[in-house]
Amino acid sequence: MKNVLTRREMLRTSGGALAGAWVLSVIGCGGGGSGGEVEMRMAWWGSTVRHERTKETIQLFEKRNPNINIEPEPSGDFVEYWNKIATQASGGNAPDVIQTDYRYLTEYAGRGVLMELDEYIPDPINLEYFNQEQLKNGQIDGKTYALTLGDNSPLVVYDVGRLEEAGVEIPENWTWDDLAEVAGQISEAGGEGFYGTEDPGGQEPVLEVFAIQKGQSLYENGQLGFDEATLAEWLTYWDDLRKSGACAPGDVQATDTGDLNTTLLIQGKAAMDFAFSNQYTGLSELTDRELDFATEPNGPEGQYIKPSQLLSGYSRTEYPEEVAQVIDFFVNDKEANKILGTERGVSGNSEIREMLLQEVPESEQQVFDYLQLVSEEGAPLPPPPPPGAAEIAEIVLRTNDDVSFGRASVDEAVRKFFSDANSALEKASQ
Numbered sequence: 001m002k003n004v005l006t007r008r009e010m011l012r013t014s015g016g017a018l019a020g021a022w023v024l025s026v027i028g029c030g031g032g033g034s035g036g037e038v039e040m041r042m043a044w045w046g047s048t049v050r051h052e053r054t055k056e057t058i059q060l061f062e063k064r065n066p067n068i069n070i071e072p073e074p075s076g077d078f079v080e081y082w083n084k085i086a087t088q089a090s091g092g093n094a095p096d097v098i099q100t101d102y103r104y105l106t107e108y109a110g111r112g113v114l115m116e117l118d119e120y121i122p123d124p125i126n127l128e129y130f131n132q133e134q135l136k137n138g139q140i141d142g143k144t145y146a147l148t149l150g151d152n153s154p155l156v157v158y159d160v161g162r163l164e165e166a167g168v169e170i171p172e173n174w175t176w177d178d179l180a181e182v183a184g185q186i187s188e189a190g191g192e193g194f195y196g197t198e199d200p201g202g203q204e205p206v207l208e209v210f211a212i213q214k215g216q217s218l219y220e221n222g223q224l225g226f227d228e229a230t231l232a233e234w235l236t237y238w239d240d241l242r243k244s245g246a247c248a249p250g251d252v253q254a255t256d257t258g259d260l261n262t263t264l265l266i267q268g269k270a271a272m273d274f275a276f277s278n279q280y281t282g283l284s285e286l287t288d289r290e291l292d293f294a295t296e297p298n299g300p301e302g303q304y305i306k307p308s309q310l311l312s313g314y315s316r317t318e319y320p321e322e323v324a325q326v327i328d329f330f331v332n333d334k335e336a337n338k339i340l341g342t343e344r345g346v347s348g349n350s351e352i353r354e355m356l357l358q359e360v361p362e363s364e365q366q367v368f369d370y371l372q373l374v375s376e377e378g379a380p381l382p383p384p385p386p387p388g389a390a391e392i393a394e395i396v397l398r399t400n401d402d403v404s405f406g407r408a409s410v411d412e413a414v415r416k417f418f419s420d421a422n423s424a425l426e427k428a429s430q
Contacts, residue, residue: 125327153378232414236410260283299378306381
């Protein structure tokens with residue numbers, strides 16, 4: 001990791017409008033333990049790398065617990081995943097174990113979809129090696145609905161060779177102006193069809209970092225926490241980079257479907273990708289090219305340590321005890337975490353974290369140092385986003401697309417964003 005210690009999931013971590021639009025009455029928890037053969041389902045989203053590691057971990061769990069069979073339900077696309085979960089939850093048929101996202105926690109817990117885990121703590125879920133701050137990221141109103149699978153923070157992953165070919169380096173303590181300059185030089189050296197950076201203008205997590213750096217926030221008291229001037233500056237920045245050729249245009253960016261395999265970095269169409277620290281592992285495993293990473297511009301200001309993904313149980317599961325066993329296994333078992341590694345982030349379990357620090361490759365060890373940097377110099381974790389946040393993420397993406405494809409000017413896009421976003425938040429709160 002060059003320079004970083006001295007100074008989009010994206011919208012891969014955004015959700016679909018459908019996921020925030022369903023309506024459920026509050027659902028009571030399922031029955032007690034099963035006894036005999038147990039057939040369960042477990043759902044998650046992620047890359048091929050995550051699928052392979054998760055399935056191997058499930059097989060290890062089944063070997064240890066031969067009376068429990070777990071049917072994997074992986075999804076490659078984040079939006080597709082949450083649309084599917086929303087449909088299943090509406091029909092009373094959600095998976096028993098659900099990989100959840102911090103953005104969705106308030107909404108799904110409030111709708112009664114997620115199982116309260118407190119009665120299964122400390123047995124079978126042992127939280128001895130988790131600190132209280134980490135546990136709060138899975139709690140709503142003091143009740144535990146999820147446990148984190150790992151910590152992460154935003155960063156910029158880059159192709160080392162492409163930067164060397166262009167004769168540029170990412171400066172220490174780089175700024176957004178530095179990013180524009182570096183991306184422009186890379187694009188010029190890369191030739192037609194290659195760009196210095198992907199376009200993350202539609203990625204809500206990157207916009208959030210920018211807003212925090214402006215002294216604002218993504219949300220405040222259930223409402224938008226940033227103003228029109230900040231969004232206009234953001235959209236204009238990326239529009240200028242597209243026009244200069246430093247940033248991928250809309251039609252090229254659209255080839256990134258949300259899976260790590262389709263990022264412009266992995267496709268060989270751009271040298272820089274805005275991602276999360278846990279995704280660095282997955283990206284590195286998808287290419288033979290040397291990758292490295294840096295903070296986002298002006299970082300780590302505006303960045304914070306967040307739960308990469310969390311594990312929850314379905315409130316209507318027939319097997320709550322077994323669900324709790326699975327969650328405990330994923331967050332506490334050492335052999336399981338040797339398989340999982342840091343692909344979902346750095347474990348919140350201090351014992352697991354120390355073990356992995358010795359076990360993982362050097363490239364993954366850098367992530368530990370990076371998170372330490374952000375924890376010391378970054379911003380605090382914001383409260384869980386309000387209901388409707390998933391739809392806001394979709395609106396952010398659509399707003400940037402409207403500008404990049406020439407469907408709206410920046411001013412028009414800003415006005416429409418605030419109108420649509422405020423309506424979505426108001427509807428979700430009813």
